[in-house]
Every structure is written in structure tokens, then in C-alpha cells.
Amino acid sequence: MHQVTQKDMNIDNGSLKYQRILLKLSGEAMMGNKKFGIDPEFIFYLADEIKELRRSKVDTVIVIGGGNIFRGVAGSEQGIDRVTADYMGMLATIFNGLALQDALNKKGMETRLQTAFEMKAIAEPHIRKKALRHLEKGRVVITAGGTGLPYVTTDTAAALRALELKCQAIFKATGVDGVYQKDPKNDPGAKKFETLTLDEASKNDNIRIMDKSAIELCRENNIEIVVFNIYKKGNLKRSALGENPGTTIKIPGSS
Numbered sequence: 249m250h251q252v253t254q255k256d257m258n259i260d261n262g263s264l265k266y267q268r269i270l271l272k273l274s275g276e277a278m279m280g281n282k283k284f285g286i287d288p289e290f291i292f293y294l295a296d297e298i299k300e301l302r303r304s305k306v307d308t309v310i311v312i313g314g315g316n317i318f319r320g321v322a323g324s325e326q327g328i329d330r331v332t333a334d335y336m337g338m339l340a341t342i343f344n345g346l347a348l349q350d351a352l353n354k355k356g357m358e359t360r361l362q363t364a365f366e367m368k369a370i371a372e373p374h375i376r377k378k379a380l381r382h383l384e385k386g387r388v389v390i391t392a393g394g395t396g397l398p399y400v401t402t403d404t405a406a407a408l409r410a411l412e413l414k415c416q417a418i419f420k421a422t423g424v425d426g427v428y429q430k431d432p433k434n435d436p437g438a439k440k441f442e443t444l445t446l447d448e449a450s451k452n453d454n455i456r457i458m459d460k461s462a463i464e465l466c467r468e469n470n471i472e473i474v475v476f477n478i479y480k481k482g483n484l485k486r487s488a489l490g491e492n493p494g495t496t497i498k499i500p501g502s503s
């Protein structure tokens with residue numbers, strides 16, 4: 249396990265591979281070791297990881313899922329109208345956003361939570377220029393509520409936010425060590441990719457690390473995707489330094 253060293257902590261912005269990233273967290277990650285809902289212990293661990301990342305002044309946008317509380321697709325399969333179920337899923341992402349914001353604030357970080365649709369009593373509405381200003385001022389921006397539209401996944405919301413907020417990469421935080429040729433759960437011998445190009449990821453139907461429309465948006469707009477295991481301490485910061493602890497899905501021809 250990589251320990252973040254004193255040297256890492258004093259690193260200046262010039263040593264970073266990425267100056268602005270979007271961290272995509274799944275709702276499931278918020279469960280930590282629990283079977284449902286939010287695991288406070290994991291959220292505080294995550295807050296420490298994000299604080300470590302912020303010490304090196306990486307501009308940080310966070311898009312968070314809601315599957316730990318409610319999943320639109322699953323709700324519609326159980327008979328809830330799909331659009332209603334998707335709105336319920338979007339609300340779940342706001343639960344998670346509030347919990348993460350609280351943990352980040354408790355660790356002393358400045359944050360702003362924005363929602364894709366107005367819930368003005370509890371958070372700012374998402375306004376792109378305001379989000380950009382928050383980033384310039386060193387605030388972590390959490391955008392919740394997906395895109396505010398049904399039939400769209402939080403992966404696609406993440407790609408759109410990365411695009412409009414000029415992020416260089418999406419950091420896809422997962423429970424696996426990277427992208428594998430086959431599912432490592434079914435095939436323990438499956439080989440992990442160190443790198444792939446966005447073109448390769450887009451063409452390969454076995455690569456399901458993000459949904460196709462999100463990968464396509466990244467491919468068309470040259471946003472790298474860094475996939476790593478968030479449960480390994482230090483991996484988030486190592487990803488920003490370009491150490492590639494998992495798999496990097498790169499712009500073709502980039503180093």
C-alpha cells in the first residue's frame with residue numbers, strides 16, 4: 249500500500265499531471281462496508297483522501313452517484329414510472345452530496361454543493377460560471393442531481409460536467425484495481441491494462457468502466473479517464489501525480 253509521504257504533501261502544482269480533475273464517485277462507494285446507505289467511516293476516509301489531493305492544489309470537482317440509496321433503473325423494473333424513478337435516483341445523489349460536503353467541511357475544506365435542479369433551501373443551483381469561480385478560489389465543487397434529466401446516468405453527468413468545467417481527466421474511483429480484459433471476479437487470471445486509448449475504450453464492448461455515452465463524450469473531447477481503487481490509501485493523489493495506480497485511458501499519442 250502506498251503511503252503519502254512528506255515529500256508528496258509538499259509537492260507544488262508543477263509536479264502534477266492534472267491541474268483540474270473530476271472525481272466520479274459511485275453511490276455504492278458511499279456504503280463502505282455496509283449493505284445500504286452511507287458509511288460515515290468511509291466518508292471520513294474519503295474526505296482525508298480528498299484533503300491530501302487538495303494539498304497539491306488540484307482543482308477538484310466531484311460528481312456522486314446515488315445507487316446506495318435508490319437506483320432509477322431498478323425502481324422502474326419494480327414498477328415505478330421510469331421518469332419518477334430517475335428523479336428519485338437524482339435525489340439520492342443529493343443525499344450523498346450533502347453527506348460528503350459535511351465530511352469535507354469537518355476536515356476543514358472549503359466546498360460548494362451545487363444541484364442540477366433547484367433545491368435552493370439546501371444547496372446552490374448549478375451555475376457553470378459560479379462553479380468555475382469556486383474552483384479558482386480553491387473550493388471543492390460537488391455537483392449533485394446528475395444532469396437533472398431522466399434517462400441519463402451519473403457517468404454521463406460526470407463527462408458533461410468535466411467538459412463544461414474544463415477538467416483534464418475524470419478520476420473514476422472504483423473498488424477494483426483498474427480496467428481488466430475480462431471481469432476479474434469471474435476470471436481471476438484476467439490481465440489488467442496499464443493504459444488504453446480513448447479510441448480503444450470506445451470500440452471495445454467489454455470495457456464497461458463507464459457507460460458508452462460517457463466514454464464517447466470523453467473521446468470526442470480529449471478528457472482522460474483514470475480508473476483506480478479508491479479503497480487503497482494514497483491512490484487518489486497518486487493518480488493526480490500521474491503515477492497511474494490503476495489504468496489510464498489516454499488521449500491517443502499522449503505520454
Ligand code: GTP
Pocket residue numbers: 360361367368369370371372373381382385
Ligand atoms: P464568492 O462570492 O465567489 O466568494 O462565492 P460564495 O459562494 O462565498 O458566495 P455566495 O454569496 O454566492 O454564497 C455564500 C454561501 O451561500 C455559500 O455557502 C453558498 O454555497 C451558499 N449559497 C449560495 N447560493 C445559494 C443558494 O441558492 N441556496 C443555498 N442553499 N445556498 C446558497
